[in-house]
Amino acid sequence: MKAVVQRSKHASVTVNDEVTGEIDSGLVVLLGVTQEDTEKDAAYLADKIVNLRIFEDDSEKMNLSLKDLGGALLSISQFTLYGDCRKGRRPNFMKAAKPDKAKALYERFNEFVMDKGVEVQTGVFGAMMDVQLTNDGPVTLIIDSKE
Template identity: 60%
Template sequence: MRVIIQRSGKASVTVGGKVTGAIDSGYVLLVGLTHSDTVGDVRYVANKVANLRLFEDADGKMNLSILDAGGAILSVSQFTLYADTARGRRPGFSEAARPEQARQLYEHFNEELRKLGLHVETGIFGAMMDVSLTNEGPVTVIVESKK
C-alpha cells in the first residue's frame, strides 16, 4: 500500500461537475493499493497517517499529528501510484490491485481512519476525478506498508 500525504489548507474532489468531498485544514491522501496488500497493511498505514506529526506546534516545529491539530482527510483512490515506468513510454499498471480488491481495501482504509477519530471525505472510487488543493508548506510525505 502506498499513500501520498499532502498537508492542505483547503481541498476538494469533483466528479462530473459535482463536489463529492471537501475539507478545510488537513490531509489530501492519494491512496494506491497493490495486489499483495492485506487488511494488516491497511491498518498499519491508517495508524501511521493518523499519528505522523506533520503539523506545527506553537514553536513552529512539526510536532502535532492530524488528530492533535483537529484536521480532516480527503481520501482519493489512485491506482496510478503503482505505475511501472521502467520500459517504454506508456506506464504499466500490473502492480496495481484489481478494482474489486482495491475498492474493498480502500473502503476499509477510510473506515480505519474514521475509527481513529478522523473526519474522512472521499472521491468516487474508479471515477475520473478533479482534485483541487492548497498544499501547505508545502508538506508532502509518502507512506508505504512494505518498507
C-alpha cells in the first residue's frame, strides 16, 4: 500500500456536489492498494500515519502526532498512485488492485485508524471526487508499506 500524507488546516471531498467528508486540522491521506497488499499492510500504514510526528509542538519542532493533537483524517482512495508512467504517454495501472480487493483494504485501513481513536472522514470509493485542502506547511510525505 502507498499513502500520500498531507498535513492540512482544512480539507473536504465532494462527490456530485455533496460533501462526503470534511476535516479541520489533521491529515489528508490518498491511499493506493496493490494486488499484493494484505490487511497487514493496512494495519502498518494506519499505525505509522496516526503516530507520525509531523505536527509542531510549542517549540515549533515536529514532535506531535495526529493522535497527540486529537486531529482528524480525511481518507481518499487513489488507485492512480500505482500508475506506471515509464513507457509511452498513458499510465499503466497493472499494479493497482482490482476494485473489490482495493475497497476492502481501503475500508480496513479506515477501521484501523478509527480503532486508534482518530476520527475518519472519507470520499466515496471509485467515484469522481473533488478534493480541496489547505496544506499546512506544506508538509507532504509518501509512505509505502513495502519499503
